[in-house]
Amino acid sequence: MTKAASAVAKELAAAGVAGVHLAWADNNGIPRSRIVPIGGLAGAAARGVGATSLFAVFDSHDAITYGHSGLATPSGDIRLVPVVERIRRLAGQPALAWAPARQLAADGSPWPYCQRTVLERQLAEAGRRGLEFRAGYELEFTVAPAGRRSEPGHPGPAYSPHALVGLDGFVTALLNDFAANGLEIGQLHAEYGVAQLELSLAATDPLAAADDQLLARQTIHAAAHAHGLAVSFAPLVGLGAAGNGWHLHTSVRRRGRNLLSGQGLPTGEGAAYLGGLLRDLPALTAVTAPSVPSTLRLRPGFFAGAYAFWGVENREAPLRYVPGSKLLGPDHANVELKTSDASANPYLALAVVLAAGMAGIEDDAGLPEPIGADPGGWTEGERETRGVAPLPASPAEQDAALLASPRVSGALGDELLGAFRAVRASDAAWAAERSTEEIVAAHRWRY
Structure with missing residues (x-):
C-alpha cells in the first residue's frame, strides 16, 4: 500500500496537488477531515495520522459528551489511514485531493467505532x-x-429550467466537477422546496456509495463557494x-439476479428483503434520520415519510x-428509503439497511x-385497521426503537451503539x- 501511495503522491504532486483531505463522517453525519501534505501521503498510508478518539462522541x-463509558475521558488517540484506491483530485479545489479514511486503534488494530468498518462487516456477511x-x-x-x-x-418555480438560469455557472460547475471527480450524476433539477436542488448519484456497491456521498458533499460545497453561493443539506431549513x-x-441480488424484479410486486426473497426493512423501519429511521431536525422533517404531505408503510411508487411512503x-x-x-437525510452517517445508514434487509431474507x-394513499389523511382508526403506525417523532422515541431492534442495534456493535x-x-x-x-x-449550515 505504501508503494501505491507513493506512486499516487508523485502523480498528484506533478499535477500541482499540495495536500490530501483524509475524510470521514462522524455519528451526526458531519464530515470531518485532516489534510496531509502531498509528501506525507505515503507515510499516512503506512502509519496513519493521529486524531482524538473523541470524534466518536462529538x-x-x-460539544463532546462523556456519556458513553467507553470514551469517558479526554485521553486516547486513533489513526486515520487513507483508502488509497479511492483518492481523487478535487476538480473544484485543484490544489487538494480527497480520500476516505479508515479509523484504526493507535496500534493499528481495528477500532470498534469506525463507521466504515461497520459497513464492511455487513458486506462481508452479505458475501457469506x-x-x-x-x-x-x-x-x-x-x-x-x-x-x-x-x-x-433561486426564485423557482419548482422543477422549472427557468429557476436555474441564474445558477448557470454553478450548475455547469457541478456537472463538470462531478465528472472530473469520478462521480456519475443521473440527473439534476430544481426541486419542490424553496431554492432547493436535487441530484442523483448512480448506483454502485454500498461502500463506494457511502464514499461517493461524502465526496459529493465536498464537490457541491466547493462549486457553490466558487460561485458566491452557500448550500445547506440540513433536514429542515x-x-x-x-x-x-x-x-x-x-x-x-443473488447470482446476478435482482431479487426485487419480477412481474408486478416483489416476491420470494425480494419481498422478504422489503419486509425486513419494513419490520425494522422505526429503528432504521433512528440511524438514517437521527437528528432533532430529522424528526421535524418527517411530516405527512411533504413526501418525507411520517408513517411506517410501503407503497409502489408512492412518494408519501417511507x-x-x-x-x-x-x-x-x-x-x-x-x-427507496425516504426517511434518510444528511444528518445520517452514510456508512452506518447503509450498514443498518443491509442488516435489516438480510435479516428479512433469513x-x-x-x-x-402496499398502500397507494397518504395515511396522513386517514383517521387514527383507519390507520390502526391497516396496521400503519407513526414513525418515532422524538429523540426518546427513536432511542427506544433502536434498542427494541436487536438486528439494527446489533449491526452497530456494542461500543459504537453506546457512542451513538x-x-x-x-x-x-x-x-x-x-x-x-x-x-x-x-x-x-452544519452539514
Missing part, C-alpha cells in the same frame, strides 16, 4: 450469504447567496418548507418500491399489501432548552 454542535447489493443516493440541498444566507438562491432528504435506494419495466429493464427495480419476513446513543442524548438535551425555530436555525 455531538451535532461540536451469497448476496450482492447496489446502492445510490438522491441528494436534496438548498441554495442561498453566500453573503445573504436568509435569501433564496424552515418550518413551513419541504425538507432536504438524502433518499437511499438499494437493491439486492419505503417506496420502484419496479422495473420493459423500458427500464429488471435491474432497475429497487426500494427470516422470510412477511410483507403486507450518547451523542443523540447530548443533542436531545441541547434541543430541550430551545425553541423549534432555534433548533432549525442552528442546524441549517
Whole structure:
C-alpha cells in the first residue's frame, strides 16, 4: 500500500496537488477531515495520522459528551489511514485531493467505532450469504447567496429550467466537477422546496456509495463557494418548507439476479428483503434520520415519510418500491428509503439497511399489501385497521426503537451503539432548552 501511495503522491504532486483531505463522517453525519501534505501521503498510508478518539462522541454542535463509558475521558488517540484506491483530485479545489479514511486503534488494530468498518462487516456477511447489493443516493440541498444566507438562491418555480438560469455557472460547475471527480450524476433539477436542488448519484456497491456521498458533499460545497453561493443539506431549513432528504435506494441480488424484479410486486426473497426493512423501519429511521431536525422533517404531505408503510411508487411512503419495466429493464427495480437525510452517517445508514434487509431474507419476513394513499389523511382508526403506525417523532422515541431492534442495534456493535446513543442524548438535551425555530436555525449550515 505504501508503494501505491507513493506512486499516487508523485502523480498528484506533478499535477500541482499540495495536500490530501483524509475524510470521514462522524455519528451526526458531519464530515470531518485532516489534510496531509502531498509528501506525507505515503507515510499516512503506512502509519496513519493521529486524531482524538473523541470524534466518536462529538455531538451535532461540536460539544463532546462523556456519556458513553467507553470514551469517558479526554485521553486516547486513533489513526486515520487513507483508502488509497479511492483518492481523487478535487476538480473544484485543484490544489487538494480527497480520500476516505479508515479509523484504526493507535496500534493499528481495528477500532470498534469506525463507521466504515461497520459497513464492511455487513458486506462481508452479505458475501457469506451469497448476496450482492447496489446502492445510490438522491441528494436534496438548498441554495442561498453566500453573503445573504436568509435569501433564496433561486426564485423557482419548482422543477422549472427557468429557476436555474441564474445558477448557470454553478450548475455547469457541478456537472463538470462531478465528472472530473469520478462521480456519475443521473440527473439534476430544481426541486419542490424553496431554492432547493436535487441530484442523483448512480448506483454502485454500498461502500463506494457511502464514499461517493461524502465526496459529493465536498464537490457541491466547493462549486457553490466558487460561485458566491452557500448550500445547506440540513433536514429542515424552515418550518413551513419541504425538507432536504438524502433518499437511499438499494437493491439486492443473488447470482446476478435482482431479487426485487419480477412481474408486478416483489416476491420470494425480494419481498422478504422489503419486509425486513419494513419490520425494522422505526429503528432504521433512528440511524438514517437521527437528528432533532430529522424528526421535524418527517411530516405527512411533504413526501418525507411520517408513517411506517410501503407503497409502489408512492412518494408519501417511507419505503417506496420502484419496479422495473420493459423500458427500464429488471435491474432497475429497487426500494427507496425516504426517511434518510444528511444528518445520517452514510456508512452506518447503509450498514443498518443491509442488516435489516438480510435479516428479512433469513427470516422470510412477511410483507403486507402496499398502500397507494397518504395515511396522513386517514383517521387514527383507519390507520390502526391497516396496521400503519407513526414513525418515532422524538429523540426518546427513536432511542427506544433502536434498542427494541436487536438486528439494527446489533449491526452497530456494542461500543459504537453506546457512542451513538450518547451523542443523540447530548443533542436531545441541547434541543430541550430551545425553541423549534432555534433548533432549525442552528442546524441549517452544519452539514
